[in-house]
């Protein structure tokens with residue numbers, strides 16, 4: 001069963017091809033749509049809502065054709081835009097009630113569902129105040145509430161974590177997860193951060209320049225991209241603890257890279273270890289203990305999404321030593337900006 | 345279409361979750377009333393909004409003052425007529441509406457941008473268009489609401505005057521005829537002015553520009569045509585007075601009521617329209633309404649998302 005299916009879907013603007021023969025099927029659950037700025041994420045959402053005609057190809061949402069059944073689709077789908085869309089001089093309650101009625105809910109039902117939905121997204125007393133005074137986090141919650149108020153089968157969330165601080169981001173992602181697990185509503189959520197979607201989504205679709213780069217389950221992604229950063233102390237017996245650990249681990253058949261870039265202070269002391277299976281964690285612990293080294297840090301790192309871009313879609317080779325994965329291991333992984341020259 | 349739920353059944357919560365949020369998500373199995381209900385709801389919400397209902401106390405002030413400004417003089421006129429046992433009202437129904445033009449101008453300048461530009465400025469329109477209603481529904485509802493708001497403001501004094509005329513026991517036949525002519529005039533007046541103001545307001549998401557544009561279009565051509573008519577009248581060029589009447593919304597309305605609705609002409613020298621000018625003025629009014637509406641619709645084809 002698919003909630004969204006596109007078949008060779010293209011969208012051409014006079015100077016830009018926003019979507020290029022995109023064929024993808026999305027199943028119920030939480031699906032992340034990942035791509036750099038200008039990758040075509042918002043364009044795809046507008047086509048799925050039946051608001052913007054495709055140049056070529058076809059798409060269906062909940063089994064309905066976007067080109068002919070837009071109105072029926074929009075009755076059963078919720079949409080949260082990426083930009084601000086809230087009038088400042090009305091309260092969240094009034095606004096969401098109005099939007100519920102625009103979705104066809106009778107007045108009483110609109111009020112009841114609004115109260116419920118605002119509570120579910122975590123908006124309490126403040127819902128009676130004008131929205132102009134809300135924080136970004138509260139505004140994002142109202143935007144989500146208006147997308148959920150008519151109890152859709154599917155919500156399309158365009159960059160819901162935009163502008164949120166790390167805590168707000170985590171709250172929003174947890175909320176999105178619950179939209180599926182507790183409310184039973186399928187979710188398509190866009191982001192340019194692969195890292196944050198890994199934890200939230202069952203499935204991730206990566207597009208670049210309007211083309212499908214990869215579509216696979218999150219488990220698949222994380223497995224392939226998990227890495228461990230380890231830092232150890234030096235001892236009298238091992239004046240270069242880092243090198244000693246590296247030798248020991250490589251002897252045990254574990255893939256290890258040092259950080260050669262040396263950009264960050266102390267970066268030369270970090271070892272990046274590819275985690276292929278759980279026993280790797282044990283190997284690290286045992287090696288450090290055997291050498292008598294103190295573990296300064298040991299943390300999960302995710303690879304840059306840029307690495308995903310360099311791999312061929314659907315292929316399954318394991319990362320080779322010397323891959324770019326250890327060069328800029330910051331978290332969360334941020335997609336490189338595509339220059340406008342890339343797009344045209 | 346597919347009434348089958350297309351999603352999976354709610355799975356048990358998988359991670360440590362906030363208990364408060366976790367209780368009782370309820371599915372909505374009730375009615376979904378669709379497009380025409382949504383259009384009607386938008387119409388009512390916009391009409392109420394024009395008078396500040398359902399909005400902040402501050403936004404009620406101006407519309408209510410203006411409503412009082414159009415109705416109070418009518419009530420005074422009526423009171424004087426009753427007190428002096430006059431045998432007719434000192435001013436006809438359509439003529440009274442014409443006298444209100446400056447007030448209506450202010451009302452439109454305040455309400456049209458509020459009703460139309462704010463959704464553009466705060467980018468709320470995509471939320472409408474991501475729902476079953478179509479862009480044409482949105483435009484129709486907004487235009488109807490603005491027309492209805494203008495109608496309320498100008499028809500209120502007409503009703504007051506008629507009620508007073510009945511109290512003063514003025515001639516029933518004459519007054520009733522005048523009353524209906526007045527209401528017809530109110531309808532045409534509201535349709536034309538709302539169409540112009542809605543289009544002008546939708547041109548820009550900036551409220552200030554919208555206000556300025558509405559005021560300029562409702563006043564400048566009117567003053568210009570009135571001045572030219574005065575010159576034409578000085579030079580005894582009677583037909584020119586009538587032709588110039590086609591040049592502004594205000595003079596079109598004046599010509600309409602004196603030619604077809606039994607009112608007295610407000611043109612210099614009290615001249616009215618010839619038959620040809622009368623027919624043409626009806627055409628111009630219809631074309632202005634249809635043209636503004638078409639441009640308004642086109643604006644939303646592009647401004648949708």
Ligand SMILES: Nc1ncnc2c1ncn2[C@@H]1O[C@H](COP(=O)(O)OP(=O)(O)OP(=O)(O)O)[C@@H](O)[C@H]1O
Pocket residue numbers: 013014016017018035036037038039040041042043044082192343
């Ligand atoms: N109405 C339009 N007219 C012309 N070009 C457009 C239009 N809408 C989008 N584009 C172009 O299509 C491409 C894809 O845009 P889109 O908004 O879908 O990207 P996105 O993945 O949502 O990016 P972002 O992360 O910045 O939101 C961009 O190059 C954009 O400039």
Ligand SMILES: [Mg+2]
Pocket residue numbers: 041042043082158
């Ligand atoms: Mg976008």
